[in-house]
Amino acid sequence: MKYDKFFALAKEAGIEEAELYIGESYSLSFSLFHSEVDNYSSNKSMTILARGIVNGKFGTASCDSWSAAHAKFLVDSIVANAKVIENEDPAFIFEGSKKYKKINTYNKELEKVSIDEKMKKLFELEKAIKEGDKRVVEVGGVEYSEDAESVTILNSKGLKLTQKSNYFVYVGQAVAKEGKQTKSGYELFLDNDFSKFDVKKLAKEVVDNTVSQLGGEACESNTYKAVLSPDVVKSFLGFYIGNADAEDVQKKSSLFINKINQKVASRKITVEDKPLKRNVFSRWFDDEGVATYNKAIIKNGVLMTYLYNLTTASKDGVESTGNASRGGSKMGTSTFYLELKPGKKSQEELFKDVQDGVYITEVQGLHAGLNPQSGNFSLQSSGFLIKNGKKDRALDVVTVSGNLIDVFKDVLEVGNDQRVFPSGIACSSLLIKKIIVSGK
Amino acid sequence: MVSKKLAIDVLNAALETGADYAEIFYEDSRSYSLSIENGKVQTSSSNVMNGVGLRLLKENQTVYGYTNDLTRKGLLALAESLRSSFKGKRIITVTKLDMIRAKNRNPVKNSYENISREEKIALVKEGIEEIEKLKDPRIVRYIGSFADNHRFVAVFNSKGKWFKRDSEFGRLAYSIIAADQNGFETAFEGPGAQQDISYFRSVVNVREVAKKAAKTALLMLEAKECPSGKMPVVIGNGWGGVLFHEACGHPLEASAISRGLSCFNGKEGDYIASPLVSAVDDSTIPQGWGSIDIDDEGNLGTKRLLIKDGKLVNYMIDDFNGRRMNREGNGACRRQNYKYCPTSRMSNTYICNGKSTPEEIIAATKLGLYAVGFSGGSVDPTTGEFNFGCSEAYIIRDGKICEPVKGATLIGHGDEILKHIDMVGNDLALGQGMCGAASGSIRTNVGQPTLRISEITVGGRGGELK
Structure with missing residues (x-):
C-alpha cells in the first residue's frame, strides 16, 4: 500500500x-x-x-x-x-x-x-x-x-x-x-x-x-439593553466555548476552571456539540480516531463537561470526549457542530421586550478586539437602534464592549431565528441585559 | 526544481488557447517550529512544501491552479486543464527564458537548517529564564517559541523571463498569560527578520523581549478598563503603524483600487492626510521582515512613496490589476505559497519621520490616551471602516503619562483619520506582523514614529474619560 x-x-x-x-x-x-x-x-x-x-x-x-x-x-x-x-x-x-x-x-x-x-x-x-x-x-x-x-x-x-x-x-x-x-x-x-x-x-x-446600513450615524456612548444577531452570537459562542478545552483548564488558563456542574450562564442557555447530526459538518471520528458523540456542554446554564482528547483525558482520569482536533503540530480540541438551543420568541418579539436599546448585527476585528483568555472584548460594530420596541435607524461606526462570561450570564431570552454558519455553529439571536456602546 | 526546457514546454502548452500571459511559480519551502511551555519543550515540528502554481491571464481574466506532481506529465496535465477555460488561438510562443538578475539585499548566509534544534531551544530558554526569575505566581502560563523558514522560489513567465529567489526567515516569540482574582491578561512579543540566527544573538536582546512580555501582562492585570468615546490619542512608534496598515495600506492596494472598490478611488493627487504625513511601502529595506528583491511577476522591489506631505501619489500595484488601471506593476505582487494566486500586497509600510520628539507630543496633550501595544486590526477597503486593538495603553493627563488602561479598541474611517494627525514624531520604528488577505498570509512590517490623532473613537468599558 x-x-x-x-x-x-x-x-x-x-x-x-x-x-x-x-x-x-x-x-x-x-x-x-x-x-x-x-x-x-x-x-x-x-x-x-x-x-x-x-x-x-x-x-x-x-x-x-x-x-x-x-x-x-x-x-x-x-x-x-x-x-x-x-x-x-x-x-x-x-x-x-x-x-x-x-x-x-x-x-x-x-x-x-x-x-x-x-x-x-x-x-x-x-x-x-x-x-x-x-x-x-x-x-x-x-x-x-x-x-x-x-x-x-x-x-x-x-x-x-x-x-x-x-x-x-x-x-x-x-x-x-x-x-x-x-x-x-x-x-x-x-x-x-x-x-x-x-x-x-x-x-x-x-x-x-x-442597503440597511445606509443613513446611519453613531449613537450616544452609553450602556444599552441589546439584541445580538445570530451572526454576532456565533462569533462570541465559539470563543466562549473555547474555555471548555481541558488543556486550558489543566494549565489554569480557562474561565471555566472548577466550574463543572456549576452555573456559568443564564438558565436559558443550552449549548451542545452534535458531531453526529446529519449535515455538512458531521464527523464520526475525531482527529485521533476516537468515535465522536453528541453531548451537552452547557445545559440550562450549568457546565456539564470539558472537551477532551486522549492526553488531557488521561491526565484527568476520564475518557476522551472525541473532540481531538489538529492545530498544526499540536493536538488540541474543538467542537464539530456547536448548537445553541433555540428559544421561542421571534426577533420582533425580542425587540418588543427591549423597548429601547440596540440591535447589534455585526462585529469586526475579533482577532484584535477580543481577548479569548480574559473574555474581554471591544469591537467595531454595526447595527440599529431599537426604539419603542421596534427596529429603528442604523448605527454607523460604533464599538461594543463587554466580557463573554457576562454576556452569557446576562441572557434574558434566546430567539427562535436559528441560523447555521460555515464555521459549524448554529445559533439564534440573544436578548441581553446590557452592553457598552461607544459612539458619539 | 523545474528545468528551463520543461518550463518552456509547460508555458507553451498553457498558452495554446489564447492566454496573453502564463507564469510558472515553483516553490520548495522548509520550516521548523518549536514551543516551550512553562519551561519544558512542548512541541518540535518540521515541514516541507513542494509544489507548482500555474497562472494564466487573458485580458481581465485569471485562471489559477497548482499541483504537487512536478513531473513533465503532471505539469503538462495542469496546463491542459487550466487552458480549457479559454477558447481562442495561440498568440504567444515562448522560445527562450532569460534570467532577471535582482540586487540581493536578503542573502541566505547561514541557513536555519544548519542550526541544531538544541541551539534554537537554548536561545528561547534564555528568555524563559528571565520570566522564571520574576518568580511571580500571577504568571500562570508562559510559552516561548521559535519558527524558521527557508524558502526557495523560481518563476518562469511567458515574457521570456525567469528568476529565482532564495530567502530565510526567523521569528522568536513569547506569549504570557497572567491571572489574579479579577481574571486573566495576556501579552505577546515576537521579533522576526529575514536574517539568520545571528540576528537573535546580536540585534535582538532575547532576555529583554521575554521580560517585556511578562511585565506587560502583569501591568495589565493592574490596569483599569479603558474609557470610551472620542478623544485625542497618541499612538506609539513601531507596531502603532498597524493604524496606517489597516486604515490606508489595504485600501491603497491595486486589488481594491483597480475595481473601484477602495475608499481612495479617484483621490490620486488629493490631500487624504494632514500635510505632516508622508508614507511609503518599501520592499528594499535590507533583510527587512517584509522585503523582497523581486516580486512574483518579476518586477524589482522598490520604495513606493504612497503619500507625500498629505497628498496621495501612488499605490501598491501588480501587473494584472494594473491592467484595469493602465499602470505597470511596481513590484508589489506577492503570495503566501504556491497554493495562492498572487495579488498586490504591502511589504514594509510606514509613516515617515516628522519633526516633534515623542516627549513633546506627550507634553502637548492635556487629556487623552497613549497607546503603545497593539493586537492587530482589520479594515473594509471599500468603506474604509477600520479597527485595531490596543494591548497596552495609558491615560495622558496634563502632558504626563499616567495610569495604565486595558481593553481599548480604536475605530474610524481610513479616508478621514489621517487628516486628524496633528503631530508626528521623529522616532520611526518598525514592527513585524503577518498580514492576511486574498493571496494568503504574508510577512509585513508595519511602522511609524510616535504620532497624535486629535480625535478618534475609542471603545472601552471604563466610561467617560475624566
Missing part, C-alpha cells in the same frame, strides 16, 4: 508507534466581476501530518505530497523532534473505538451538477444583486466555490478510518451609496445539496445586509 513504506521505515528507526493523518481535497472556484469570469481555479491538494512516539515522547512532521523521499523525511524528523521534547504528557496512538456511528457526509449529486449550471446561477446572482436596489452601485464580486475533502487516519496499531465530505458555497458582496455614505455588505450560502440553493433569496439577503 501507498503508505506502507512510512510505517516500515518508522519501525526500522525505532519509532514505537506511528500515525499518519492524511487530508486530501479537490477544490473548484470561480468568481465574476462586471459579468466576466475574472478568476477560475481548480486544484487538488494534500496535507500529511505524521507523528510518532520515541521513548514516550511525540515527534511530529508534515508535508504536502507523497514519495519515498517524503516518507524518509517524516521518519527522520519524527525521531529528531521527539528527542528534544521535555514535557511529561502521556503520548497515545489510538487502537480504535469499539463502535463507530458512520455517517455519509459526501453528496454524490453535487458532482453531477455541471460547471455550466453552477456558473449560470452565479451570473443570475450577480444580476439579482445589481437589480435588487437602486442604491446598489457596485457588485463587489460574486463567487462560487466547492470542496471535496477526505480525512484518513492510519496508524501502527492497525487503525484505518476515512471520512469523505463535500460542500459548495455561493458568496455575494454589494456596495451601496447614499449621499456621502458608502456601505458594503455580503452574505453566503453553504450546503452540499445543490437543489437547496435559492439565488433570489441569497441576492435579497446580500442587498438587505448592504
Whole structure:
C-alpha cells in the first residue's frame, strides 16, 4: 500500500508507534466581476501530518505530497523532534473505538451538477444583486466555490478510518451609496445539496445586509439593553466555548476552571456539540480516531463537561470526549457542530421586550478586539437602534464592549431565528441585559 | 526544481488557447517550529512544501491552479486543464527564458537548517529564564517559541523571463498569560527578520523581549478598563503603524483600487492626510521582515512613496490589476505559497519621520490616551471602516503619562483619520506582523514614529474619560 513504506521505515528507526493523518481535497472556484469570469481555479491538494512516539515522547512532521523521499523525511524528523521534547504528557496512538456511528457526509449529486449550471446561477446572482436596489452601485464580486475533502487516519496499531465530505458555497458582496455614505455588505450560502440553493433569496439577503446600513450615524456612548444577531452570537459562542478545552483548564488558563456542574450562564442557555447530526459538518471520528458523540456542554446554564482528547483525558482520569482536533503540530480540541438551543420568541418579539436599546448585527476585528483568555472584548460594530420596541435607524461606526462570561450570564431570552454558519455553529439571536456602546 | 526546457514546454502548452500571459511559480519551502511551555519543550515540528502554481491571464481574466506532481506529465496535465477555460488561438510562443538578475539585499548566509534544534531551544530558554526569575505566581502560563523558514522560489513567465529567489526567515516569540482574582491578561512579543540566527544573538536582546512580555501582562492585570468615546490619542512608534496598515495600506492596494472598490478611488493627487504625513511601502529595506528583491511577476522591489506631505501619489500595484488601471506593476505582487494566486500586497509600510520628539507630543496633550501595544486590526477597503486593538495603553493627563488602561479598541474611517494627525514624531520604528488577505498570509512590517490623532473613537468599558 501507498503508505506502507512510512510505517516500515518508522519501525526500522525505532519509532514505537506511528500515525499518519492524511487530508486530501479537490477544490473548484470561480468568481465574476462586471459579468466576466475574472478568476477560475481548480486544484487538488494534500496535507500529511505524521507523528510518532520515541521513548514516550511525540515527534511530529508534515508535508504536502507523497514519495519515498517524503516518507524518509517524516521518519527522520519524527525521531529528531521527539528527542528534544521535555514535557511529561502521556503520548497515545489510538487502537480504535469499539463502535463507530458512520455517517455519509459526501453528496454524490453535487458532482453531477455541471460547471455550466453552477456558473449560470452565479451570473443570475450577480444580476439579482445589481437589480435588487437602486442604491446598489457596485457588485463587489460574486463567487462560487466547492470542496471535496477526505480525512484518513492510519496508524501502527492497525487503525484505518476515512471520512469523505463535500460542500459548495455561493458568496455575494454589494456596495451601496447614499449621499456621502458608502456601505458594503455580503452574505453566503453553504450546503452540499445543490437543489437547496435559492439565488433570489441569497441576492435579497446580500442587498438587505448592504442597503440597511445606509443613513446611519453613531449613537450616544452609553450602556444599552441589546439584541445580538445570530451572526454576532456565533462569533462570541465559539470563543466562549473555547474555555471548555481541558488543556486550558489543566494549565489554569480557562474561565471555566472548577466550574463543572456549576452555573456559568443564564438558565436559558443550552449549548451542545452534535458531531453526529446529519449535515455538512458531521464527523464520526475525531482527529485521533476516537468515535465522536453528541453531548451537552452547557445545559440550562450549568457546565456539564470539558472537551477532551486522549492526553488531557488521561491526565484527568476520564475518557476522551472525541473532540481531538489538529492545530498544526499540536493536538488540541474543538467542537464539530456547536448548537445553541433555540428559544421561542421571534426577533420582533425580542425587540418588543427591549423597548429601547440596540440591535447589534455585526462585529469586526475579533482577532484584535477580543481577548479569548480574559473574555474581554471591544469591537467595531454595526447595527440599529431599537426604539419603542421596534427596529429603528442604523448605527454607523460604533464599538461594543463587554466580557463573554457576562454576556452569557446576562441572557434574558434566546430567539427562535436559528441560523447555521460555515464555521459549524448554529445559533439564534440573544436578548441581553446590557452592553457598552461607544459612539458619539 | 523545474528545468528551463520543461518550463518552456509547460508555458507553451498553457498558452495554446489564447492566454496573453502564463507564469510558472515553483516553490520548495522548509520550516521548523518549536514551543516551550512553562519551561519544558512542548512541541518540535518540521515541514516541507513542494509544489507548482500555474497562472494564466487573458485580458481581465485569471485562471489559477497548482499541483504537487512536478513531473513533465503532471505539469503538462495542469496546463491542459487550466487552458480549457479559454477558447481562442495561440498568440504567444515562448522560445527562450532569460534570467532577471535582482540586487540581493536578503542573502541566505547561514541557513536555519544548519542550526541544531538544541541551539534554537537554548536561545528561547534564555528568555524563559528571565520570566522564571520574576518568580511571580500571577504568571500562570508562559510559552516561548521559535519558527524558521527557508524558502526557495523560481518563476518562469511567458515574457521570456525567469528568476529565482532564495530567502530565510526567523521569528522568536513569547506569549504570557497572567491571572489574579479579577481574571486573566495576556501579552505577546515576537521579533522576526529575514536574517539568520545571528540576528537573535546580536540585534535582538532575547532576555529583554521575554521580560517585556511578562511585565506587560502583569501591568495589565493592574490596569483599569479603558474609557470610551472620542478623544485625542497618541499612538506609539513601531507596531502603532498597524493604524496606517489597516486604515490606508489595504485600501491603497491595486486589488481594491483597480475595481473601484477602495475608499481612495479617484483621490490620486488629493490631500487624504494632514500635510505632516508622508508614507511609503518599501520592499528594499535590507533583510527587512517584509522585503523582497523581486516580486512574483518579476518586477524589482522598490520604495513606493504612497503619500507625500498629505497628498496621495501612488499605490501598491501588480501587473494584472494594473491592467484595469493602465499602470505597470511596481513590484508589489506577492503570495503566501504556491497554493495562492498572487495579488498586490504591502511589504514594509510606514509613516515617515516628522519633526516633534515623542516627549513633546506627550507634553502637548492635556487629556487623552497613549497607546503603545497593539493586537492587530482589520479594515473594509471599500468603506474604509477600520479597527485595531490596543494591548497596552495609558491615560495622558496634563502632558504626563499616567495610569495604565486595558481593553481599548480604536475605530474610524481610513479616508478621514489621517487628516486628524496633528503631530508626528521623529522616532520611526518598525514592527513585524503577518498580514492576511486574498493571496494568503504574508510577512509585513508595519511602522511609524510616535504620532497624535486629535480625535478618534475609542471603545472601552471604563466610561467617560475624566
